[in-house]
Amino acid sequence: MVKAVVLGAAGGIGQPLSLLLKTNPLISELALYDIVNTPGVAADLSHIATPAKVQGFLPPDDGLKKALTGADIVVIPAGVPRKPGMTRLGIAFRDDLFKINAGIVRDLATGIATTAPKAFVLVISNPVNSTVPIVAEVFKKNGVFDPKRIFGVTTLDVVRASTFVSEILGDFSLAPSIKIPVVGGHSGVTIIPLLSQSSHPLPSSLKQDALDALVYRIQFGGDEVVKAKDGAGSATLSMAYAGAEFAEKILRAVKGEKGIVAPTYVHLSADKAGGDAIKKEIGKDLDFFSAPVELGPDGVVKINSLGKVTEYEQKLIQAALPDLATNIEKGSSFIDAPKL
Numbered sequence: 001m002v003k004a005v006v007l008g009a010a011g012g013i014g015q016p017l018s019l020l021l022k023t024n025p026l027i028s029e030l031a032l033y034d035i036v037n038t039p040g041v042a043a044d045l046s047h048i049a050t051p052a053k054v055q056g057f058l059p060p061d062d063g064l065k066k067a068l069t070g071a072d073i074v075v076i077p078a079g080v081p082r083k084p085g086m087t088r089l090g091i092a093f094r095d096d097l098f099k100i101n102a103g104i105v106r107d108l109a110t111g112i113a114t115t116a117p118k119a120f121v122l123v124i125s126n127p128v129n130s131t132v133p134i135v136a137e138v139f140k141k142n143g144v145f146d147p148k149r150i151f152g153v154t155t156l157d158v159v160r161a162s163t164f165v166s167e168i169l170g171d172f173s174l175a176p177s178i179k180i181p182v183v184g185g186h187s188g189v190t191i192i193p194l195l196s197q198s199s200h201p202l203p204s205s206l207k208q209d210a211l212d213a214l215v216y217r218i219q220f221g222g223d224e225v226v227k228a229k230d231g232a233g234s235a236t237l238s239m240a241y242a243g244a245e246f247a248e249k250i251l252r253a254v255k256g257e258k259g260i261v262a263p264t265y266v267h268l269s270a271d272k273a274g275g276d277a278i279k280k281e282i283g284k285d286l287d288f289f290s291a292p293v294e295l296g297p298d299g300v301v302k303i304n305s306l307g308k309v310t311e312y313e314q315k316l317i318q319a320a321l322p323d324l325a326t327n328i329e330k331g332s333s334f335i336d337a338p339k340l
């Protein structure tokens with residue numbers, strides 16, 4: 001029996017993500033929580049002939065607590081999305097996004113820490129580089145912090161890398177099988193695609209400016225969608241796909257499948273040896289980093305090395321570090337927790 005919970009389930013990501021989770025045979029119970037509309041979304045999904053029993057919850061009558069009771073996996077796409085002109089983290093507009101989502105994530109994390117502290121927590125709400133540290137600090141404050149169970153979902157960057165590389169290779173049918181580690185964080189220059197490790201090498205004729213353009217497209221893919229949606233929000237459908245894919249990996253690992261590795265943004269103490277090795281590779285003592293993580297029944301089994309990176313990729317890593325450090329500090333200091 002596996003209970004999955006979506007917090008922010010009535011939103012642009014929440015609805016298609018809930019649909020995909022409803023169709024996942026590994027899930028037997030699906031609880032949908034939002035501040036609006038979950039009874040309708042739940043009623044609609046509940047007619048689909050798949051095993052998961054679906055229920056919707058709203059804030060009154062302890063709805064959050066009821067949704068989270070018995071949760072095995074909690075996915076959080078709650079919060080405001082970006083509008084054109086906003087970046088994922090920074091000043092002015094960006095501060096507004098952080099301020100709103102930081103408070104939302106803090107309150108939802110408090111609910112999880114007090115009701116389902118052993119659940120796997122998958123954070124989608126932006127800015128991920130800061131919201132994951134917020135969740136970690138809330139869990140520390142409540143004395144239930146287990147870094148092996150808290151994940152920032154960076155899968156959309158991995159999905160985009162595969163898609164854009166398949167385009168360059170001129171064969172979209174390759175997209176599902178192209179594997180590229182994307183590491184670092186989830187915003188702009190903190191997104192580091194290690195294209196030299198692509199399962200399907202780029203053409204040797206690819207010029208430096210084309211490589212730069214590809215890296216930029218992966219780093220700022222979110223902007224393409226924000227611009228195209230023209231005021232109607234950011235990526236929702238591709239994010240739902242990516243979130244469901246990452247959740248499925250966790251659930252398969254929980255069931256005992258071995259060797260599942262996925263890039264995800266984790267606290268580097270989740271695997272001390274692996275985390276320390278990453279710090280050495282990047283040359284900085286960061287608490288959080290997205291790295292290829294091997295998953296198991298209790299979450300993080302091992303944080304894998306970044307492997308052989310080119311000089312070009314090492315420059316991308318170095319360019320990401322100042323932003324990452326600032327983003328992490330911004331999230332951590334939002335919660336006044338004792339340092340562990």
Ligand SMILES: NC(=O)c1ccc[n+]([C@@H]2O[C@H](COP(=O)([O-])OP(=O)(O)OC[C@H]3O[C@@H](n4cnc5c(N)ncnc54)[C@H](O)[C@@H]3O)[C@@H](O)[C@H]2O)c1
Pocket residue numbers: 007008009010011012013014033034035036077078079080081082101104107108123124125126127128153154155156157186233234235236239
């Ligand atoms: N990690 C990623 O790769 C990635 C990709 C795309 C979007 N995002 C982020 O995901 C978040 C959601 O995006 P969206 O397009 O679905 O936005 P949306 O506005 O369509 O949906 C957000 C939902 O959250 C709900 N919500 C707000 N406050 C809540 C609370 N306190 N408790 C529960 N639910 C609450 C809203 O009612 C709404 O239904 C944004 O922060 C966005 O930037 C992340």
Ligand SMILES: O=C(O)C[C@H](O)C(=O)O
Pocket residue numbers: 081082088126156221222223225226234235
């Ligand atoms: O870019 C955004 O604001 C949404 C999301 O993080 C994305 O990568 O599409």
